[in-house]
Amino acid sequence: MTERYRKWGRVVRLERDSLISADEAGEAIEDGELFTARPLGENVDLQLPVGDVEAFASEVRACVPESVELERLIVSAGVADHEFGSVRWRERTARAHVALVNRSRRLRVTLDLGAESCAGIALRDVRVVGEGLARVSTHAAAPPLMVIAPYAASAMLPMLVNVEGITLIQSAGGRDGKGARIEERVISDAPFPNWFRPSYRVRPVRLPFHLRADATAAAADWPVPRVIAITGVRGHCDFDVLCDDGERVFETVIAIDRVRAVGPPAGWYPHGAGVFGSELLL
Amino acid sequence: MDHTFNIVTRDGVWRAGIAIEKRLSSGRARQSGRSIAASDACDAKLDETCGAAFDVLAPLAESVPDGRVRAVAAVRRVSSSNGEEEWTSAAMTVTIGGISIVTTPEHFSDDVTWLRGVAPPASAAPVDYRGWPIVWNRGSASVLLHEAIGHAAEEDAQRLAWPSWLRVRDEPLFRIDDAGNVARAANLLDEPPASYRRATFRDVPIRRMTRVIVDHAGAPASLPERHIEVNLAGGGHYDPLSEVVMLTVTNAHRVNGSRRESLPPFVIRESRERIRASLGAAAGPPVRYPGVVCSTDGQKLVVDCLAPRMVTSELG
Numbered sequence: 001m002t003e004r005y006r007k008w009g010r011v012v013r014l015e016r017d018s019l020i021s022a023d024e025a026g027e028a029i030e031d032g033e034l035f036t037a038r039p040l041g042e043n044v045d046l047q048l049p050v051g052d053v054e055a056f057a058s059e060v061r062a063c064v065p066e067s068v069e070l071e072r073l074i075v076s077a078g079v080a081d082h083e084f085g086s087v088r089w090r091e092r093t094a095r096a097h098v099a100l101v102n103r104s105r106r107l108r109v110t111l112d113l114g115a116e117s118c119a120g121i122a123l124r125d126v127r128v129v130g131e132g133l134a135r136v137s138t139h140a141a142a143p144p145l146m147v148i149a150p151y152a153a154s155a156m157l158p159m160l161v162n163v164e165g166i167t168l169i170q171s172a173g174g175r176d177g178k179g180a181r182i183e184e185r186v187i188s189d190a191p192f193p194n195w196f197r198p199s200y201r202v203r204p205v206r207l208p209f210h211l212r213a214d215a216t217a218a219a220a221d222w223p224v225p226r227v228i229a230i231t232g233v234r235g236h237c238d239f240d241v242l243c244d245d246g247e248r249v250f251e252t253v254i255a256i257d258r259v260r261a262v263g264p265p266a267g268w269y270p271h272g273a274g275v276f277g278s279e280l281l282l
Numbered sequence: 283m284d285h286t287f288n289i290v291t292r293d294g295v296w297r298a299g300i301a302i303e304k305r306l307s308s309g310r311a312r313q314s315g316r317s318i319a320a321s322d323a324c325d326a327k328l329d330e331t332c333g334a335a336f337d338v339l340a341p342l343a344e345s346v347p348d349g350r351v352r353a354v355a356a357v358r359r360v361s362s363s364n365g366e367e368e369w370t371s372a373a374m375t376v377t378i379g380g381i382s383i384v385t386t387p388e389h390f391s392d393d394v395t396w397l398r399g400v401a402p403p404a405s406a407a408p409v410d411y412r413g414w415p416i417v418w419n420r421g422s423a424s425v426l427l428h429e430a431i432g433h434a435a436e437e438d439a440q441r442l443a444w445p446s447w448l449r450v451r452d453e454p455l456f457r458i459d460d461a462g463n464v465a466r467a468a469n470l471l472d473e474p475p476a477s478y479r480r481a482t483f484r485d486v487p488i489r490r491m492t493r494v495i496v497d498h499a500g501a502p503a504s505l506p507e508r509h510i511e512v513n514l515a516g517g518g519h520y521d522p523l524s525e526v527v528m529l530t531v532t533n534a535h536r537v538n539g540s541r542r543e544s545l546p547p548f549v550i551r552e553s554r555e556r557i558r559a560s561l562g563a564a565a566g567p568p569v570r571y572p573g574v575v576c577s578t579d580g581q582k583l584v585v586d587c588l589a590p591r592m593v594t595s596e597l598g
Contacts, residue, residue: 026322
């Protein structure tokens with residue numbers, strides 16, 4: 001069976017102080033084992049506010065403490081029309097990739113943030129991580145109880161599929177790379193039900209969309225040390241992290257083999273095909 | 283510098299000689315100041331040249347029944363006040379038995395024949411390279427120094443006191459780089475690459491290596507009797523923050539006198555400073571390494587690499 005997907009897109013991206021606007025339209029055809037992709041040679045007639053990207057980048061720069069280096073900042077906003085068979089849909093996306101560095105302690109934290117527009121991207125995570133990197137002062141053992149902040153939890157979540165105390169759920173919303181509506185369902189191991197297509201140039205792959213951990217607590221205000229950022233991945237569920245105990249920020253290592261409680265979703269992040277971050281109590 | 287960059291790229295993937303992916307990509311980027319207006323417009327002349335280059339690669343890819351081949355042909359034209367230049371590149375990544383090389387049509391036959399003979403041993407016992415001198419054969423030292431010197435130079439890392447006999451230069455073969463500047467060679471021991479490159483019309487041009495030539499002048503030439511011999515690396519990474527180089531070695535032997543043992547793939551992870559301190563000897567002229575596909579900020583580019591046989595003393 002031949003499957004044909006088409007995309008018309010316009011994106012504006014700020015990267016290395018250059019502002020790039022790119023228009024493109026292309027199609028991908030899957031015919032049995034063979035995947036082909038080519039430009040359509042059509043004009044793209046989509047509107048996009050260019051100023052949003054530059055203004056948002058300025059806001060990011062403004063909330064990074066002086067002692068912390070903004071190593072990378074890439075901000076983009078785009079709009080795209082998709083067509084698969086007889087289904088046609090439109091998506092608006094905004095993304096920010098931020099790499100913050102504490103050079104003296106040789107620590108780097110990367111944040112990938114996303115929403116439908118730059119205005120929808122919360123800067124809270126950049127502020128928290130920036131301030132944490134500025135304050136980090138020592139190494140310490142992992143506390144017996146701690147809560148992982150939603151941003152850090154969102155980056156860990158796809159790795160926690162078989163960890164005790166956590167149930168992963170695909171959240172409903174939008175369409176996948178083959179035009180199918182994304183529906184809510186419990187996620188265990190692959191194969192996943194929906195197709196992710198980040199570009200028309202790449203063969204779609206099965207991934208869970210808008211992944212979240214099933215909440216087990218109505219509110220999450222646990223008064224314990226807080227893991228605010230991941231600085232390295234050591235193994236499947238082992239991470240180098242920054243932890244804030246209220247008095248100091250320290251580097252530590254955590255190994256997640258059990259989650260005691262999960263708070264409600266507190267933000268969407270563009271890891272894979274999307275992940276909601278929640279507070280996780282370890 | 284204000285310039286216009288046009289590119290057409292064709293790439294394909296073959297598995298066991300059967301095409302499973304084919305792509306055509308075309309586009310134009312017009313840069314004025316810090317603004318770049320990009321679209322997927324197709325230049326008919328570049329498309330024709332690219333098609334001819336790709337037609338050379340396709341039958342070679344089909345001739346590999348026992349592996350996977352990715353072939354890429356790209357033709358770009360850059361116009362600026364420095365003039366105009368077209369540049370064609372063609373490369374193939376061939377994977378057989380889990381080991382990959384990057385090759386070109388002129389080296390394809392020799393490289394694939396060699397690759398078929400280097401399947402790693404079945405043993406998965408971890409290799410501890412520490413405590414063993416390493417002899418870097420077949421130009422593989424260029425990959426180590428591409429990471430430790432080239433990428434460090436791209437990131438404006440602090441200069442180190444490399445051995446006085448060492449030479450590491452980036453020598454692009456094109457006249458005008460991807461940002462419209464006149465290209466020139468750069469001494470990577472003292473400066474970053476002088477040329478800007480970009481992978482696609484959607485990308486920002488950034489300073490990148492093009493053709494890294496490692497050489498020596500009057501280096502010690504002693505070869506240790508007991509050593510690890512490295513022939514091929516599967517991938518490398520340099521972290522500018524920790525200044526640590528990570529290199530996955532995919533073909534190597536442990537040599538101890540007359541005893542020669544094939545090693546499974548292993549990872550070398552060392553600081554730039556430790557690599558500098560370990561460089562002990564070099565012999566012969568630079569020889570071509572079968573290619574490096576190098577990624578920075580998601581832009582994957584082929585970087586040609588050459589190096590003489592080199593020796594590092596015990597790392598770690």
